[in-house]
Amino acid sequence: MPECAGPLWPCSLTGAAACLSGVRGMGVIIHGSAGCYFYPATTLHSPLYCTSLSDQDIILGTDEALVRTIDSLQGKYHSLSVLCTCTPAITGEDIRAVLEERYGESARILVLDAPGFTGEYEEGFMAGISALRLCASEGLLQSVNIDGLSLMDPFWRGNLQEIQRLLRLAGAGCGATLCAGEFSCDSGLSPCTVHANPDLRSSYGGSLGSMLGISRLKKTLPLLEDRYGDGGGRLSEHILPDAEERICAACDKYLKRFNPPSVGLFGQCASMQEIASMLDEYLGVEVLFIASRNTPFNGPFPVEMVRDYGKVQEMLERERPDLILGSSFEQTACPSAAFVGVTPPLRGMVKLHARPMAGIEGALALVESVLNACMDHQRSPYSGIRC
Template identity: 25%
Template sequence: MSITPLQVRRSGPTPVVADVPEEGPIEQVRYACALGAMQTVAAIPRAIPITHCGPGCADKQCGALAFNNAYQGGGWGGLGVAPSTNATQREVIFGGENRLRELVTHTLELMEADLFVVLTGCIPDLIGDDVPAVVKEFQAKGAPVVYAGTGGFRGNNYTGHEVVTRAIIDQFASTDAGPREHGLVNLWAPLPYQDPFWRGDLAELKRLLQGIGLRVNVLFGPGSAGVSEWRAIPRAQFNLVLSPWLGLATAQHLENKFGQPYLHLPVPPIGGRQTSEFLRQVAAFAGIPDAQAGAFIAAEERDYYGYIEAFSEFYSQYRWGLPARFAAIGDAATTLSISSFAVRQLGLVPAVVVITDNTPPEHRDAIRAAFAKLDHDVGIEPVFAEDSYAVHAAIRGADFGRKPPLIFGTTWERDLAKELRGFILEVGFPASYEVVLSRGYAGYRGALTLIERIYTTAISRSA
């Protein structure tokens, strides 16, 4: 296993060099396999994933993403509800198409849903089961069933998510293409279940977009109307992508398929400055009058900064016990969003950022450029690493100054935070010491919640 020194650039004194492994086994994994996209389906109201995979595969995916990751629960078709072929040696030898056909038949008879998505695991993808042919038999009869190839060797659940969304669009939603509806937007934002705060973030983002006069196909979670929103995808005025890379391929596919434009904003907004900028950009793209968007922004800022003014008394009096530098560990969207907020709104300095989502190489330069200008005088070079040995080596090599570090990370960083005598806030997978129902960190309201969590953690640890 080769070792290559990676330079971590940051604002502040001496730069830090961390020896980070380039390749090898992954210790303490931070995502699921492509089959984990069954949780993408489970996040759609009244949709049920049907998995064609080995015994235990589906259980491990939803257990990791929906239970041990902030105990989010399964929803309409998640956790133990999802049907599976539980393919065994018999299916490996003789093929599993008949078993799948039988499973889909009985699922349609016994389970109530508006959409069923057949996802494949490694076994059927390796032995060559013709899953599309089996599913097309049911589609020909008018059954709301689609298929997606999500064998684990194809990638992680970020990859699987893109495969599933494209499958639903091409096999289910595109049949309802109609006239474009001005003011309707398709929102592509957090990865359901992988991001523990996806429900709360989507609710806040929908509220904000509605506030400036848009109607939103939020597509996932309690705020979605379910399959009717998916069928309305082709009719939207535009697509909105809030991530450095996830969802961008979907938006580009929709542009090619329907001539539908998209707006790509790589930093999901947290806090007053970022959220106001975000809303102005969206309003300009959508053709919403400045006065209309400005009135909503002004009202939101009045409330937000009123709370911040009250918080400033604590912040100015208690500074001696608060962190000054932070580490951010997680996917590209989470680390970029939180780092931008921490720098621009809280005056914190990044000591190290580690991106763990196996970001496609073609997007990494743009992400580096975004981190280089977090604010006018603050930037950092992120480390791309998936193995926890490499992640923790980068954190240990960072300079946090004389104050205890603030670590935005995962359960895997809890012991390291104790070792460094710092503060830990779990913001990504796995988050096994968080219980999340509707909490989110996006927008104006989410930022206030995040501030409360940061400084409650800090003063609790200090006590």
Template identity: 40%
Template sequence: MPDDQHMPCENPLWPCAMTGAVACLAGFEDLAVIVHGSSGCYFYPASLVGVPVHGTFLVENEIIFGTEPRLAEVIRELESRYSRIAVVNTCVPAVIGEDINGVARDGRVLVVDSPGFLGDLEAGYHRALAVVAPEVDPDATGVNIDGICRADPFCRGNTIEARRLLDLAGTTVATTFCLDRYAAAHCAAPFTVGTNPDLASGVGTASGSLLGLDAIGETFEALAAVIDGVDSRPIAEEIAWADARITKACEKYLRRFDPPRVTIAAGGSYAAFAADLLDRYLGAEIACIAARNDSGAWSSAVTYTTDFSLIRDMIRDAEPDLILGSSYERAIAPRAAFVGLTSPLRGRVLLSSRALVGIEGALWLMDEVLNACINRNRRPESTGNGPDPGKR
């Protein structure tokens, strides 16, 4: 097969719809996920989601004579081990117009038509969730969590922090979209809180976001108004405590150094959260923001792009002291301070469950930013728009 047929249909800066669908479905622990495509289409999402997924690994003769027999073979191998199987269609079967819906039967096999050319990660995530078809049980207790995505480096940490806050407020977790059992998606609670607005599930009544201190307070006040037993006061106390700690640390930093000049590259909601936090507490100059997806116009500094050459030019023109983004942005300006905000994050061991949402998420991000900036300012070779390391 020609080399280009082995390559994933990805822009490496931001996964495509196919990977978004795989990431959504891989979050259901009792659901087998099959990537119906070439080896390249398989290995890219498999490297991101952190759990086993399966593939048909199509080769040339199967593409010429029909891919369904190979797909049926893989399904037969898995159906004795899983109660349900999801098939994610990729570009090659979609382009040749092959109808694979015949493999869907008895509700055990789901077919998600999400080739990469249909859009970005968020588009694929929502397409897959629509096929899962979540349902709300009006009698279910607790609160749903949504915005969880296996391709997000903060997936597990965000889930843990969201659960902690709901427990602190006196309620329980109903369904987590998408890090749960498949059956849980069909008995969701009436109310939902989000961890990433870009991936809002639309299941139940949205009660707000846990991304940012102000948003957390508003969300728990909204929950307390509609659910008996929810107490927003412990949350408000933690927010005040975190705000004081961040303020004190940033004031200490600013007595020694100037506010950093910052470039941010990430999904729209994460980028907006980081920009607000850095502006509020450090008075940072947000030089430019390269948002991977369009979350709506919220700043004149935002450019919606996954074009690496454009992002490279933006960073070189900005000459930032600090970059928040992925390994790609870090490579463009290696002398800038760096904080990982989105995949890929290469060359680092990442074992802990780091949160970006909630109170712990805000504290973690400011930890990383302050330490990265302090280390940069202490380097003898620190140059550019940064402060004088000797300032007191």
């Protein structure tokens, strides 16, 4: 059926904007229509600019609108990035040549082709990171980069704070934070990197592992301590086992009264695989499916790509999970199931504090949310009713 009923995931333009608007000192210009600007501007909560192309620009060329926008930003930013949307990509103007002629080769203006019709959010994000062309810094040998931070992710702030805390405890400094927080184009790059979100892994720095999920932390934290610590092993020998024990105790208590829930997960594939694995290990959940927003890969749990709301409704109707982990789209599609928000957008709820998904606190927060959602569900009028 050639239709996509209620597309759930943003295009590559939003991915590129999410990436580059997280770079401090960089002014991000969306070269396209006001419509392309409006969504990332309202979602990312970061200043963006737009050339707001008109029909006249399409006929006579978009260069004037772009130059006008760049001129209005002169002196306000250390560098600028121009994200070319669908329309300039179709009209085929050589934007780089226009800018080179006007501002010279030395101007700090990064031009990135990010037409929405060519790909997914993750592709745009990764294209943005690659375009930054970061260089290793010799002064940062004792620090570690954190990647997988996106302003689109409701957990980015919490993830950043939690991973910085863990790095400190492991004896390492914090290197480049790709792409949020204090990170700027001039941030030096450390030789090694840990990943807050396995679906947004950059190729910068040697990987020391993922920070999402207890099993990954069991591998990553000792590596960090061996490399940067004084041999104390406080994280891997005390703090992580203590957290794991608390998770085991809470799950065990839940299982004294209730059966483990059946679960459907909706979100980015690699992240959902990690979360499913953790819930399987500690709560014995039955993972019915992972509905992936991005191109999926095979893992231990059944996965298929689900990009539209119509398909979400179909899956929920077919599988009827007790518990849904996903976005507010899934929450509305099946209000009778227990729900934990792990994927944007999370509409219709207040979010103020920096909640992590990664790291030890992230794992604790996730299991806490799952158990509370399941217990609330047992007490609710929907108890016993499936989607």
